[in-house]
Amino acid sequence: MALAAPPPAGMTDPTQRRFRGAARISEYEVMKEKLGEGTFGVVSKGVSKRSGKVFALKKILMHNEKDGFPITALREVKLLKMLSHPNILRLEEMAVERQSADDKGKNGKKRATLYMVSPYADHDLSGMLTNPDIRFQESQIKCYMQQLLEGLRYLHDSHILHRDMKAANILISNTGVLQIADFGLARHYEGPTPQPGKGNGEAVRDYTSLVVTRWYRPPELLLTLKKYTPAIDMWGVGCVFGEMFERKPILEGRTDVDQCVRIFKLVGSPNESNMPGWSSLPGCEGHKEWEQRKGDIDQRFGQHLKPEGLDLLKSLLCLDYKKRVNAIDALQHPYFKTAPLPARPEDLPRYQDSHELDARRRGQEKKMNLPPAPAGGTVGMGPDEWNPQGGPYGGNGYHNGPNYPRDRGPPRRYDDRRGPPPPDSSRQPHWRQDRDNRARMPPAANGHGLPPPPADLPRRPDMRNGPPPPPGSRGPPAGGPNVDTYIPSYAGGRGSREGSYRDPDAVPPPPSRGYRDDPYRERERERGPLPGYDRARRTRSRSPEQEDMRRARLQNRERDFYGR
Amino acid sequence: MAPITGPSHLVNSLASPAHLETSASQLDGVPKDLEDSIRFETSRLLQATGILLRLPQEIIAQSIVVLSRFWSGADGMSLLECDAVDAAAAALYLTAKPSATPLSPRSLLTVLEYTSTVSPHYSQASTGASEPQWSLSEGSYETARDRLYATEAQLLRTLGFQTHVALPHALCINYLQTLQVFKAPSSDGSALAKRAIKLLNTALLSPQQLFLTHQPPALATAAIYLAVREEGVNLPDVEWWEVFDVDREELGFLVVALTSVEGFAEREREVWGDRKVPLTVGEVRAEIERRTMLEEGE
Numbered sequence: 042m043a044l045a046a047p048p049p050a051g052m053t054d055p056t057q058r059r060f061r062g063a064a065r066i067s068e069y070e071v072m073k074e075k076l077g078e079g080t081f082g083v084v085s086k087g088v089s090k091r092s093g094k095v096f097a098l099k100k101i102l103m104h105n106e107k108d109g110f111p112i113t114a115l116r117e118v119k120l121l122k123m124l125s126h127p128n129i130l131r132l133e134e135m136a137v138e139r140q141s142a143d144d145k146g147k148n149g150k151k152r153a154t155l156y157m158v159s160p161y162a163d164h165d166l167s168g169m170l171t172n173p174d175i176r177f178q179e180s181q182i183k184c185y186m187q188q189l190l191e192g193l194r195y196l197h198d199s200h201i202l203h204r205d206m207k208a209a210n211i212l213i214s215n216t217g218v219l220q221i222a223d224f225g226l227a228r229h230y231e232g233p234t235p236q237p238g239k240g241n242g243e244a245v246r247d248y249t250s251l252v253v254t255r256w257y258r259p260p261e262l263l264l265t266l267k268k269y270t271p272a273i274d275m276w277g278v279g280c281v282f283g284e285m286f287e288r289k290p291i292l293e294g295r296t297d298v299d300q301c302v303r304i305f306k307l308v309g310s311p312n313e314s315n316m317p318g319w320s321s322l323p324g325c326e327g328h329k330e331w332e333q334r335k336g337d338i339d340q341r342f343g344q345h346l347k348p349e350g351l352d353l354l355k356s357l358l359c360l361d362y363k364k365r366v367n368a369i370d371a372l373q374h375p376y377f378k379t380a381p382l383p384a385r386p387e388d389l390p391r392y393q394d395s396h397e398l399d400a401r402r403r404g405q406e407k408k409m410n411l412p413p414a415p416a417g418g419t420v421g422m423g424p425d426e427w428n429p430q431g432g433p434y435g436g437n438g439y440h441n442g443p444n445y446p447r448d449r450g451p452p453r454r455y456d457d458r459r460g461p462p463p464p465d466s467s468r469q470p471h472w473r474q475d476r477d478n479r480a481r482m483p484p485a486a487n488g489h490g491l492p493p494p495p496a497d498l499p500r501r502p503d504m505r506n507g508p509p510p511p512p513g514s515r516g517p518p519a520g521g522p523n524v525d526t527y528i529p530s531y532a533g534g535r536g537s538r539e540g541s542y543r544d545p546d547a548v549p550p551p552p553s554r555g556y557r558d559d560p561y562r563e564r565e566r567e568r569g570p571l572p573g574y575d576r577a578r579r580t581r582s583r584s585p586e587q588e589d590m591r592r593a594r595l596q597n598r599e600r601d602f603y604g605r
Numbered sequence: 606m607a608p609i610t611g612p613s614h615l616v617n618s619l620a621s622p623a624h625l626e627t628s629a630s631q632l633d634g635v636p637k638d639l640e641d642s643i644r645f646e647t648s649r650l651l652q653a654t655g656i657l658l659r660l661p662q663e664i665i666a667q668s669i670v671v672l673s674r675f676w677s678g679a680d681g682m683s684l685l686e687c688d689a690v691d692a693a694a695a696a697l698y699l700t701a702k703p704s705a706t707p708l709s710p711r712s713l714l715t716v717l718e719y720t721s722t723v724s725p726h727y728s729q730a731s732t733g734a735s736e737p738q739w740s741l742s743e744g745s746y747e748t749a750r751d752r753l754y755a756t757e758a759q760l761l762r763t764l765g766f767q768t769h770v771a772l773p774h775a776l777c778i779n780y781l782q783t784l785q786v787f788k789a790p791s792s793d794g795s796a797l798a799k800r801a802i803k804l805l806n807t808a809l810l811s812p813q814q815l816f817l818t819h820q821p822p823a824l825a826t827a828a829i830y831l832a833v834r835e836e837g838v839n840l841p842d843v844e845w846w847e848v849f850d851v852d853r854e855e856l857g858f859l860v861v862a863l864t865s866v867e868g869f870a871e872r873e874r875e876v877w878g879d880r881k882v883p884l885t886v887g888e889v890r891a892e893i894e895r896r897t898m899l900e901e902g903e
Contacts, residue, residue, distance in 0.1 A: 108702070109702075109757045110758060110761060112707075115699075119769055122767065135762075135765065155762075
């Protein structure tokens, strides 16, 4: 019998591919411009050779995988493949780097490199809000809110909980289109979907309450409700809504308990009338008593918002998750029907040009790369037979394979990172964070994924302690290898970058240092003397993909848990 | 059936005619009947392994569908490129991973090692009629685990990451409820439902790849139709299947296909007897060689 060779790789007609969704990376021209780096690898900008369109390529490195293909990526891909909505970030396809024929090898150690291909977005909301040159009109805020709610309505209607609503996960294109991104924590929701006028319904089962970035985490999760509903995402929308006026996260809790305190300070402490059943919840890390407060939301947001807007904000930030408005009803809120009416996306100002020029002009001065909120939850946990002591809700997600010795406590200095705020701004230029970081702190645990307990986990350093040290003083972190162990070191991820790109005045890190430094180093590079608006621009509006990757890095450490 | 427009949990990616026409294995020179035998055998292996691992049938069925997608079409995987038993392990591992019942590589590989030695007499082993010799040393576990991860990646790549599988089982119960078989006093609704579910599980083993060619509603309807006939239940004397968007022609095809699985299974047993169906690349090559030599000898 004649042996026919399998069809050559490049010759399959893409339209004929059966289970369409996997391309070869050779179908993309991967540009040098990197959008970010993370655990899984680099996010690059790429141009499709088929269509000429620009995409973001998120590389998933497959080494050191404890359980094979990362569960978070698997789940994200699965969900994204089922969704189709203008306000949800699309997964175009997966691109595969073909390896040589014998890539299976004897021991199968070598694995393919994978890329998640999604449309390239110009901004994320968090980046835009920290950019002092971008000012939102109210009609613009309304437009974004409408799109955000539209996307969420679709998600919830499709039985999906996003579980990581935050400004950094909201992408905005230059055509004014808003898209919800990052489905690494998302999961299928089994309860009835929200119906008009009926809030967010009742949950029919337990899920892990260790989800959502802390600053956007709703009170019922902080008080450890497990039977939660799509209302958890609506709380996040409320936080984002407020953030669009205050231009920074409105509830920046340092710990979970602190988060509760801040929430109750804003909207009042819980009682049986504003949050029925709250006292029967397990509470936040054992705390069940809260100081009686009335809430200062009217005073705090009254200056920004007219009565309709304030009413919408309050119905989103409603303590009682059973009464919290659902996306369908929020879209019908009078806020969107009173002047100024929501702008049309196509009428919104475009920022790209000003963006680039501005970045060049500002050059080294200010980098607004605010690392995002700290702790989120672990990736949910399922029955985990590798980890019996973890139990069904698997402890705090802080144990893992030998690569991940991250169950050590945070450095002692952890608490003093919150010094007095500088007089001029509550935000620090990124470079300042960077240096302080190196000197004093474990790296920003940006993204999220830091599990809430223990309360004093390292989180994003909030460098408010004055000017940066001179460059020469920068060096390996004072904590030495201790802090490094906090982030797993991923082999192969950094080697080639070392040296050639590094800031010349940076002290080389000890060889044992983890991968975690790279995002910082990456930004140093961006500050470097080389001209190039692209790189500079990146630092202005933080790339959502970069954001993704950071998040992914954290999740990566928790991937032996399964979401519930 | 009406064209499917939106994304849904209830529909599957189907194989196109071009992909059913040939497969990478056949292009590599694996005879069609041998390929069918291997597919059949791996499906049985997965079913037996899944039961021993106490996995829900949902996961087992999905893994069988995933595996059959893997082998399908010219750009699928060839039996001469990837060990069938590895692919089966990866399919089960991958399907279980995001589910409520994830598997550890160790339990999967250990049980698979056991079922492979028992093969093809799975039911005998369950009754204790045969005492299989098996073991999985630490070294071979580690090798197998690495291979599992590699095959998993290969599987994902080949499937285009389309791991979603909609099953007709729940739909089938739903349809039976719609037909009010559980309410009618005379009919035994639960016996009917059991029969229909058995038929659906049988359909997983069909060499015609029914789960790759028909959407769940059609499969569920056909299973009900056949179960009704086999159980002798009376249903309204109208073309009730049209309510479920299945036309007579599709129904007829599926019913014939479902009834033919038994004959296929019988033939497989006759052909292979106590011999093991080749489940690795090496064994497949040896089998092809054996057949060539037999032909030349004649």
